[in-house]
Amino acid sequence: MEFFIEQVKLIPIALIGTLVFWYVLYRLAWKPVVEVIDQRRALIEQGFKEAERRQAELDQRQKELEERLRKIEDEAQKRFQEAMRKGEELAEKLREEAELQKERMLQRAREEIEREREAAKEEIRRLAIDLSFDLTRKVLREGLDEEKHHQLVRRFIGELREL
Numbered sequence: 001m002e003f004f005i006e007q008v009k010l011i012p013i014a015l016i017g018t019l020v021f022w023y024v025l026y027r028l029a030w031k032p033v034v035e036v037i038d039q040r041r042a043l044i045e046q047g048f049k050e051a052e053r054r055q056a057e058l059d060q061r062q063k064e065l066e067e068r069l070r071k072i073e074d075e076a077q078k079r080f081q082e083a084m085r086k087g088e089e090l091a092e093k094l095r096e097e098a099e100l101q102k103e104r105m106l107q108r109a110r111e112e113i114e115r116e117r118e119a120a121k122e123e124i125r126r127l128a129i130d131l132s133f134d135l136t137r138k139v140l141r142e143g144l145d146e147e148k149h150h151q152l153v154r155r156f157i158g159e160l161r162e163l
Contacts, residue, residue, distance in 0.1 A: 131156055 131159055
């Protein structure tokens with residue numbers, strides 16, 4: 001038991017030694033360690049704040065770029081639609097001009113055909129008149145009985161057919 005009593009006497013000394021150790025540790029080590037930890041925490045928080053600020057800037061920049069891209073796409077779509085509209089207008093104008101030109105050509109062709117027809121009719125009239133004069137001369141030269149008259153008429157009709 002003596003051992004136990006001697007051990008109990010050491011408890012206050014151990015307690016005082018422990019308190020002195022914690023006091024020295026607190027003064028010499030704890031404060032600097034806490035300060036370093038606080039500085040490190042502040043540095044990390046500052047880094048997070050900087051990262052959040054940069055992320056916010058990037059998000060804003062991305063929104064701006066997306067808006068610009070949307071505007072560019074809208075403008076491109078408008079220009080494409082305008083080009084399509086102008087192309088359709090030009091195609092319609094060319095169709096109308098081609099139709100007008102076709103109508104003019106057809107009209108000129110009809111007029112030319114009509115002139116040729118009138119010229120052909122005039123030529124037929126002139127030939128008919130010439131043939132009738134020839135027939136009249138022959139009749140007057142040969143004297144005309146009924147058989148000769150029929151022959152001359154048939155010959156006249158044959159000559160008309162040849163023309």
